[in-house]
Amino acid sequence: MDSATGDGGVPSSIASPIPSGENSVWADVTHLLKSACEDLREGELIHGENFDLFAAMSTLEIMDPKMDSGIVTKYYSIDEAIENGAAPVPLSFDRTVDIQCVIDVMDHLLACEATWHKGQSLAQTVFSCIYLLRPDLTSSHPLLHSYCRVIRATCKAAISTVSNARTHEEEDYFILSHGLPLHGDGDDKCLSILNAVEETVSRQLRACKSHSLKKRVPEDIEPLQTIPELEEGYCKAVLCRLRFRKHFYHLLTTMRRPQGRGLELAKKHVSSCLSELELMQKSAAFLRCEENGITKEDTPIETTASGCHPIGFDATLNSRICTSTPPRSIKTLSWVKATQYFKKLLEDLDIVCSNSLDQSLDEVLRFVVQFQKAQPDLVARSHLQVLLVEDGKLYGRDSMFQVISRAAALPQIPPNHEIQKHEYIVQLGQLIINLLKILCTNAAWQRRKLGKVLQDWRVIYMQLEMAFQKDIGQIAGIFTDQNLCKKVADHILMWVEEQTYWIAFRFLVLGFELELYSPAEYCMVYWYMYVVLIAQAEKAHLRMSAIHDTAKRKGKKKRDSLKDAVKDHQIHPAVLFLQCKICIAEGLAVMIAALRTEHMNLQIQSPFNREQERFMQHFDLLQKASIPDRVSYVSFKECTAYANISTLPMYNYFKDAQKLAKELKGNFSNDSDRMSELRKLEQVAEHNSVALNLISRLGNLDSSLKVSLEFNHHPYFATVVVKRS
Amino acid sequence: MDQASAQSLKVDESSKVTSPSSSSHVDQVKKLLFRRMLVGVSDGRFFMGLFHCLDKQGNIILQDAVEYRSTRRTSPSPMEQRGLGLILIPASCRTSCHVDCAIEEQMSLLSLQK
Numbered sequence: 103m104d105s106a107t108g109d110g111g112v113p114s115s116i117a118s119p120i121p122s123g124e125n126s127v128w129a130d131v132t133h134l135l136k137s138a139c140e141d142l143r144e145g146e147l148i149h150g151e152n153f154d155l156f157a158a159m160s161t162l163e164i165m166d167p168k169m170d171s172g173i174v175t176k177y178y179s180i181d182e183a184i185e186n187g188a189a190p191v192p193l194s195f196d197r198t199v200d201i202q203c204v205i206d207v208m209d210h211l212l213a214c215e216a217t218w219h220k221g222q223s224l225a226q227t228v229f230s231c232i233y234l235l236r237p238d239l240t241s242s243h244p245l246l247h248s249y250c251r252v253i254r255a256t257c258k259a260a261i262s263t264v265s266n267a268r269t270h271e272e273e274d275y276f277i278l279s280h281g282l283p284l285h286g287d288g289d290d291k292c293l294s295i296l297n298a299v300e301e302t303v304s305r306q307l308r309a310c311k312s313h314s315l316k317k318r319v320p321e322d323i324e325p326l327q328t329i330p331e332l333e334e335g336y337c338k339a340v341l342c343r344l345r346f347r348k349h350f351y352h353l354l355t356t357m358r359r360p361q362g363r364g365l366e367l368a369k370k371h372v373s374s375c376l377s378e379l380e381l382m383q384k385s386a387a388f389l390r391c392e393e394n395g396i397t398k399e400d401t402p403i404e405t406t407a408s409g410c411h412p413i414g415f416d417a418t419l420n421s422r423i424c425t426s427t428p429p430r431s432i433k434t435l436s437w438v439k440a441t442q443y444f445k446k447l448l449e450d451l452d453i454v455c456s457n458s459l460d461q462s463l464d465e466v467l468r469f470v471v472q473f474q475k476a477q478p479d480l481v482a483r484s485h486l487q488v489l490l491v492e493d494g495k496l497y498g499r500d501s502m503f504q505v506i507s508r509a510a511a512l513p514q515i516p517p518n519h520e521i522q523k524h525e526y527i528v529q530l531g532q533l534i535i536n537l538l539k540i541l542c543t544n545a546a547w548q549r550r551k552l553g554k555v556l557q558d559w560r561v562i563y564m565q566l567e568m569a570f571q572k573d574i575g576q577i578a579g580i581f582t583d584q585n586l587c588k589k590v591a592d593h594i595l596m597w598v599e600e601q602t603y604w605i606a607f608r609f610l611v612l613g614f615e616l617e618l619y620s621p622a623e624y625c626m627v628y629w630y631m632y633v634v635l636i637a638q639a640e641k642a643h644l645r646m647s648a649i650h651d652t653a654k655r656k657g658k659k660k661r662d663s664l665k666d667a668v669k670d671h672q673i674h675p676a677v678l679f680l681q682c683k684i685c686i687a688e689g690l691a692v693m694i695a696a697l698r699t700e701h702m703n704l705q706i707q708s709p710f711n712r713e714q715e716r717f718m719q720h721f722d723l724l725q726k727a728s729i730p731d732r733v734s735y736v737s738f739k740e741c742t743a744y745a746n747i748s749t750l751p752m753y754n755y756f757k758d759a760q761k762l763a764k765e766l767k768g769n770f771s772n773d774s775d776r777m778s779e780l781r782k783l784e785q786v787a788e789h790n791s792v793a794l795n796l797i798s799r800l801g802n803l804d805s806s807l808k809v810s811l812e813f814n815h816h817p818y819f820a821t822v823v824v825k826r827s
Numbered sequence: 828m829d830q831a832s833a834q835s836l837k838v839d840e841s842s843k844v845t846s847p848s849s850s851s852h853v854d855q856v857k858k859l860l861f862r863r864m865l866v867g868v869s870d871g872r873f874f875m876g877l878f879h880c881l882d883k884q885g886n887i888i889l890q891d892a893v894e895y896r897s898t899r900r901t902s903p904s905p906m907e908q909r910g911l912g913l914i915l916i917p918a919s920c921r922t923s924c925h926v927d928c929a930i931e932e933q934m935s936l937l938s939l940q941k
Binding site: 131138158163 | 852853855856857859860861863864865868869870871872873874875879880881882883884885887888894895896897898899900904906907909911912913914915916917919920923924925926927928929930932933936
């Protein structure tokens with residue numbers, strides 16, 4: 103310090119109301135810093151010992167709109183915004199304008215809600231509405247008040263389901279609601295006030311209809327607004343919006359009834375919601391109409407049906423609430439897109455409601471996979487998961503042991519049998535619960551998790567196998583019958599293995615859905631699918647015949663055994679279904695390999711990694727869990743290295759697949775999902791069979807022949823397209 | 828380590844044409860490191876934290892920073908505050924900058940302001 107003196111001056115530290123430390127003052131150092139900066143050389147920093155450049159790079163930058171959630175834009179607080187008239191109640195003293203504005207708020211809220219469901223934070227979407235942030239603000243406006251209440255209650259219900267399902271890890275913004283008034287007083291009774299308002303408006307609608315028919319109008323009904331010609335239109339527009347909210351809230355709550363007891367009722371609410379949604383879409387024409395006395399904006403905004411800017415929204419006011427996330431630039435979905443989103447959501451929920459609640463695990467798994475094909479969003483997926491797994495039981499009803507014993511076709515075991523409490527059986531039950539939960543997540547998350555649990559399934563298999571061998575004395579002690587004991591062990595092990603292969607196959611298939619494979623890798627992918635399917639089919643066949651055996655023994659006394667003898671040699675249709683896929687997968691693998699040998703197409707040419715490395719990248723998790731046993735890159739090479747075009751037609755895999763698909767149709771006539779997949783498989787097989795013939799006849803002669811793969815018939819089995827260039 | 832670098836800095840600067848007083852500014856700012864600093868920004872908020880770093884452009888990094896904002900534009904009004912951790916305040920949006928110091932020390936700091 104060169105000069106400790108000075109005139110003392112007036113402390114400039116009172117520049118802010120923030121107190122300085124005890125016996126100290128805030129000294130203005132602006133000029134000092136300025137001079138120091140001038141003296142610093144380019145790139146030089148003033149910092150202490152603990153300075154870390156890396157940490158400094160990741161600081162939160164103030165006033166950067168992408169990092170700083172606290173930037174003050176227009177208002178310092180919600181209260182200030184309200185005082186400045188940002189959210190007036192009523193929205194206008196002209197009652198026609200007021201009703202128009204309320205409808206805009208409703209529409210914009212719908213758009214916000216859809217945006218929230220699509221993965222943005224609640225605070226920045228739905229709760230950008232000032233009316234929602236201050237529950238008491240709207241109390242003098244019954245229509246707006248009832249709507250705000252039901253919105254808050256609906257959000258709360260949706261959050262509860264999603265957080266219950268714990269699928270939100272994948273979309274973790276969904277449930278962040280800290281600091282938002284979601285638990286407003288009386289919101290749980292939102293329906294009574296909503297019903298009252300709905301009743302008033304529907305009476306008014308009836309009144310104005312009878313008025314147009316020159317009937318007597320009851321005196322006591324107050325019109326919604328002041329222009330008689332528009333009354334009917336506004337009544338209708340308001341009614342469908344209120345009714346949509348009512349049924350949607352009902353839907354979300356009835357679906358949550360324990361053990362799926364509300365599904366039937368929920369289905370009715372789905373259809374009511376859909377029809378109200380349609381009326382809402384129709385009302386857009388009226389609301390956009392020029393004659394309703396509102397000056398239209400030059401550039402209509404998209405988030406409302408009318409195209410008018412909604413009053414009372416400011417996303418910046420509470421962006422600080424979600425401190426754990428940086429503010430995101432959010433594009434609110436348009437109103438039209440929002441209605442489309444809700445339509446899709448309702449359709450997906452309808453599928454969930456159509457669950458028969460009496461499915462075996464095998465059927466449940468197929469149901470979930472089929473449900474996922476429509477790529478449902480988080481809310482619908484969460485509802486399915488909450489329905490399937492409740493209190494650690496399937497549908498909140500069947501204990502996991504019941505599920506296992508039905509799936510593995512265990513012989514009759516008395517209830518409360520000791521084996522149910524066996525450590526590994528309990529663990530297996532946990533694995534199934536986990537699997538069901540994973541299958542309800544989005545594709546990317548699902549694949550990652552499935553890859554991980556494969557190891558667990560492998561481990562539990564080995565543990566069970568060892569337990570059944572080593573502790574045979576202990577387990578046999580549980581069973582009085584030695585035969586029964588062996589049978590239980592065999593069935594469980596068989597089923598666990600089959601299930602493991604099922605997971606492995608799902609893991610491989612999801613790679614197609616996520617577009618993780620390049621065409622050059624299809625050969626190894628199809629080959630791997632082929633080996634996994636073979637293993638799965640083998641175990642499935644063993645299981646099916648075991649079930650068949652049990653069933654046969656039961657019914658032997660009554661039935662004619664001659665028929666059974668014929669049946670004995672038949673392979674179960676479910677296994678043949680797998681067989682059909684095996685043929686196609688093998689056919690594709692061999693054909694692509696042959697094309698590669700002939701240098702016609704699909705070469706692996708990458709400067710970065712060799713084929714073997716790619717093989718490991720894709721199948722490492724399967725290899726680690728040795729799924730299937732004794733399969734490696736070497737075996738893949740052995741199987742495909744000698745494939746060439748001249749030997750291709752010797753065995754036409756596709757012909758077989760086509761034949762199988764055709765034959766199987768009779769077996770699945772009442773299973774529309776498998777029927778439609780069979781049709782797709784048949785088409786793929788037919789196309790590829792023709793292509794294969796063409797290639798083998800012309801391939802060596804015609805160098806202009808171009809072969810490519812397309813997915814126009816089946817989501818993961820490619821169709822081979824041959825073209826002359 | 829820091830002293831060594833500070834010395835090398837001095838050596839460097841004396842070898843250049845910079846005046847000795849300029850390096851004293853830098854020295855003085857160095858003494859402010861780890862002190863409580865209060866920075867006002869252009870939208871009316873204040874940030875208080877430990878002075879952590881300053882660069883040639885005048886950008887400041889504060890450690891364990893707390894954001895203060897009024898709830899209303901018309902002062903005086905109650906303040907809201909929240910913790911932010913390590914923050915960077917760009918020079919472009921900085922409107923004021925104060926350091927917490929004893930009254931005697933303030934004199935010496937003020938004397939630099941011309």
